[in-house]
Amino acid sequence: MKRDLSIETKSLRRLFKGIPGKGDVVALDQVDLEVHDDEIFGLLGPNGAGKTTLIKILCTLLLPTEGQALIKGMDVVKRASQIRRIINLVSGGETPGYGILSVKENLWFFSQLYGLPRDFAKDRISKLVDQLELQDYLNTRMSKLSTGYKQRLNLARGFVNDPAVLFLDEPTLGLDVLSARHLRTLVKDWIRTGGKTVLLTTHYMAEADQMCDRVGIINRGKVLACDTPQRLKTKVTGGATWKIEITPSLSELESVKSIPGVIGLSTTDNIETGVTTLKLVLEEESIMSDLLSKIRENGSKVLNLGKSEPTLEDVYISLVGTGME
Amino acid sequence: MAVADFVKSAGESFRVGWKIESNWTDPVLFATYQVIRPLASLLIVAFIVIIGASVGASANSAFYSQYLAWLIVGNAFYAFVLQIMLGMAILVHVDRTRYEVLKNIYISPGTLHPYVIGRGLVSVVNGAVSVILTLLFSVAIFNGLLHMNIPLNLLGVNLLMLFPGVILGIISLLAIGYMLCAVNIVSNRMEFILGDSVSGIFFLLGGVIFPIALLPSYVQPISNVLPITFLLNTVRESFGLLPTGDYMTDLAYLALTTLVTLIVGIAVFRLAEQRAKKLGLFDRKSEY
Ligand SMILES: Nc1ncnc2c1ncn2[C@@H]1O[C@H](COP(=O)(O)OP(=O)(O)OP(=O)(O)O)[C@@H](O)[C@H]1O
Ligand SMILES: [Mg+2]
Numbered sequence: 001m002k003r004d005l006s007i008e009t010k011s012l013r014r015l016f017k018g019i020p021g022k023g024d025v026v027a028l029d030q031v032d033l034e035v036h037d038d039e040i041f042g043l044l045g046p047n048g049a050g051k052t053t054l055i056k057i058l059c060t061l062l063l064p065t066e067g068q069a070l071i072k073g074m075d076v077v078k079r080a081s082q083i084r085r086i087i088n089l090v091s092g093g094e095t096p097g098y099g100i101l102s103v104k105e106n107l108w109f110f111s112q113l114y115g116l117p118r119d120f121a122k123d124r125i126s127k128l129v130d131q132l133e134l135q136d137y138l139n140t141r142m143s144k145l146s147t148g149y150k151q152r153l154n155l156a157r158g159f160v161n162d163p164a165v166l167f168l169d170e171p172t173l174g175l176d177v178l179s180a181r182h183l184r185t186l187v188k189d190w191i192r193t194g195g196k197t198v199l200l201t202t203h204y205m206a207e208a209d210q211m212c213d214r215v216g217i218i219n220r221g222k223v224l225a226c227d228t229p230q231r232l233k234t235k236v237t238g239g240a241t242w243k244i245e246i247t248p249s250l251s252e253l254e255s256v257k258s259i260p261g262v263i264g265l266s267t268t269d270n271i272e273t274g275v276t277t278l279k280l281v282l283e284e285e286s287i288m289s290d291l292l293s294k295i296r297e298n299g300s301k302v303l304n305l306g307k308s309e310p311t312l313e314d315v316y317i318s319l320v321g322t323g324m325e
Numbered sequence: 326m327a328v329a330d331f332v333k334s335a336g337e338s339f340r341v342g343w344k345i346e347s348n349w350t351d352p353v354l355f356a357t358y359q360v361i362r363p364l365a366s367l368l369i370v371a372f373i374v375i376i377g378a379s380v381g382a383s384a385n386s387a388f389y390s391q392y393l394a395w396l397i398v399g400n401a402f403y404a405f406v407l408q409i410m411l412g413m414a415i416l417v418h419v420d421r422t423r424y425e426v427l428k429n430i431y432i433s434p435g436t437l438h439p440y441v442i443g444r445g446l447v448s449v450v451n452g453a454v455s456v457i458l459t460l461l462f463s464v465a466i467f468n469g470l471l472h473m474n475i476p477l478n479l480l481g482v483n484l485l486m487l488f489p490g491v492i493l494g495i496i497s498l499l500a501i502g503y504m505l506c507a508v509n510i511v512s513n514r515m516e517f518i519l520g521d522s523v524s525g526i527f528f529l530l531g532g533v534i535f536p537i538a539l540l541p542s543y544v545q546p547i548s549n550v551l552p553i554t555f556l557l558n559t560v561r562e563s564f565g566l567l568p569t570g571d572y573m574t575d576l577a578y579l580a581l582t583t584l585v586t587l588i589v590g591i592a593v594f595r596l597a598e599q600r601a602k603k604l605g606l607f608d609r610k611s612e613y
Contacts, residue, residue, distance in 0.1 A: 016605070056608070061428055061607050062603075084434045088432070089429065098424050101341065101344060105341075110429070113434070114434060115329075
C-alpha cells in the first residue's frame with residue numbers, strides 16, 4: 001500500500017555564502033525525502049547538518065538553491081500561500097510571543113492570523129490550554145512563564161491552526177524529563193487524530209526512537225540513511241555493537257578511531273568513577289583484538305567488555321562517525 | 326487571502342500593537358511621546374519667530390501671527406510623520422529579535438502584510454492623538470495664556486477639505502513605513518537611525534516650519550515630490566491658512582505622490598521579502 005506523500009523533496013540543494021575565500025556552505029545536498037500522511041518522521045544529525053535549513057525551506061521561510069520541495073504535492077516556492085494555511089512550525093529554545101501579553105492573548109493573536117472564526121478559535125484555544133496544562137497560566141504574562149511553560153505555549157501556538165503538517169525543530173530542547181515526555185505524548189496523540197504529519201528534528205536518540213515511525217540521518221547536508229528505527233538498527237550495525245569499559249580514559253582517541261574496520265566510536269566519561277565507556281560499531285569481530293591492544297598501548301585497563309543490543313545511537317555513531325554529546 | 330481574513334489579521338495586529346507599544350498606561354511616557362516632545366519642538370521654533378518679530382524694526386504683527394498659525398498647524402500634523410516613521414522603523418527589528426515572532430507571522434497565510442498594516446495603524450492613532458493635543462495646547466498657550474490672537478480657529482476647520490488630504494497623507498506615510506520595514510528585513514543595522522533620519526528629512530524639506538520657497542532652489546524639486554509637502558498644503562488650506570494655495574491641485578498632487586509611493590513601497594517590500602527568503606533572514610538574530 002502506498003500512502004499519500006505529505007512531504008517530498010527532490011534533489012533538494014541549498015547553498016549559503018560562506019566566509020569570503022572559503023567557498024559556499026552546502027547546507028543541503030541532493031536531499032530526496034518522502035514523508036507520508038500519518039507519519040512522525042525524525043531527522044537526526046549533528047550541529048550544522050542541515051536540519052533547520054530543510055525545515056525552513058519546507059515552511060516557506062527559505063528558498064531552495066536547486067531541486068524541489070513539495071508539501072501535499074504543492075511546490076513550496078510556487079504555492080507558498082496555499083501551503084501556509086496547512087503548516088505550522090515550533091522551534092525549541094525559542095519563545096515567539098509578546099512578553100507583556102498573556103498566554104491567552106498570545107494564542108488569540110495567532111489564531112486570528114489564521115482567520116479562525118471567533119467562537120471556533122475560543123474553543124480551540126481552551127482545548128489546547130487544557131491539553132498543555134496551561135489553565136493556571138491563562139492570564140499570566142508570557143514573560144513570567146518558565147522555559148518549560150513558554151515552550152508549551154509555543155507548542156499550543158503551533159497547533160492553533162490544526163496544521164496538516166507540523167514541523168518541530170528540537171521541540172524538547174531545554175525541557176525537563178517530565179515536560180519532554182508530556183510533549184511527546186501530546187504529539188503522538190495528536191497524530192492519531194488522523195490526516196496529520198510531523199517532521200521533527202532532535203538530538204535525543206531515545207526521543208527519535210520512541211516517537212518516530214521513520215528516521216532519517218543527515219550529516220553535512222546529505223541524508224545517509226532513512227528507515228524505521230528498528231530496521232536501521234539491524235541494517236546499519238549488522239546487529240552487533242560493543243561496549244567496553246576502561247580506566248583511565250583514552251588519551252589518544254584518534255588512534256583507536258583510525259583502526260581499519262572501526263565504523264563508529266563514542267565515549268562517555270563517568271567523572272565520579274573515572275570509568276570511560278566506549279561504544280563501538282565494528283565491521284567484524286576480529287578487529288576486537290587489534291582494538292584491545294591499542295587500548296592497552298594507551299595505558300588504559302579494560303574493566304568490562306560486552307556485546308550490546310544496537311540502539312539508534314549506535315546507528316547514528318556508525319553513520320556519522322562520532323557520538324552526540 | 327480573502328479581504329475579510331486580511332482585515333481580521335490586521336485588526337488583531339492593531340490590537341496587539343496597541344497593547345504592547347501604547348503608552349496609555351504610563352502617564353509619564355504618554356505625556357513625553359505624545360505631547361511634550363512635539364510641543365517642545367513647536368515652542369522652540371515659535372519663540373524664535375516671536376523674538377525675531379519683536380526685535381525686527383518693521384515687524385508686521387498680522388504677518389507674523391499668520392505665520393505662527395501656519396507653523397503650528399504644520400508642526401502639529403507633522404506628528405503623523407514622526408509617529409509612523411519611528412514606529413515602523415523598529416517594528417521588524419523588535420519583532421525579530423526581542424519577540425522572535427517574525428518568522429511565525431511570516432509563515433501564516435497573510436505573511437507580514439496585514440501585520441505591518443495593523444501595527445502601522447497604531448502609529449496613526451498615536452499620531453492623531455498627538456495632532457489634536459498639540460493643536461489644543463497651542464491655542465491654549467498662544468491665544469489663551471499669551472493673548473496673541475493667532476488666527477487659529479479649530480472649530481472653523483473645513484473637515485471636508487481636511488479628511489481627504491489627511492487620509493491620503495496617512496496612506497503615503499504607511500507606504501513609506503513599508504519601505505522602512507523592508508530595509509529592516511534585509512538589514513539589521515539601520516533600525517535606530519532609519520526612523521529619525523527619514524522623519525528628519527521630511528521635517529526639513531516638507532514645509533513643516535518654513536515655506537519650501539525659502540529652501541535653496543536645488544532642493545526644492547525634492548520637496549515637490551514628497552507627499553508630506555502636499556499633505557501639509559491641503560491641511561493648511563482646510564484651516565484657511567494658505568490663501569494663495571489651490572486645494573484641488575494640492576490634493577491631486579497628493580493623490581499622485583501617494584500612488585507612486587504606494588507602488589514603490591509595495592515593490593520594495595516584495596524585493597526585501599524575496600531577498601530574505603533567499604538569504605534566510607526571517608529568523609535572523611541580532612548581529613550585535
Ligand atoms: N542564514 C544562513 N547563512 C549562512 N549560513 C547558514 C545560514 N543558515 C544556516 N547556515 C549554515 O548551513 C549549515 C546547516 O545549518 P542548519 O542550521 O540547517 O543545521 P542544523 O542541522 O539545524 O544544526 P543544529 O543541530 O545546530 O541546529 C550550517 O553550516 C550553517 O552554518
Ligand atoms: Mg537546527
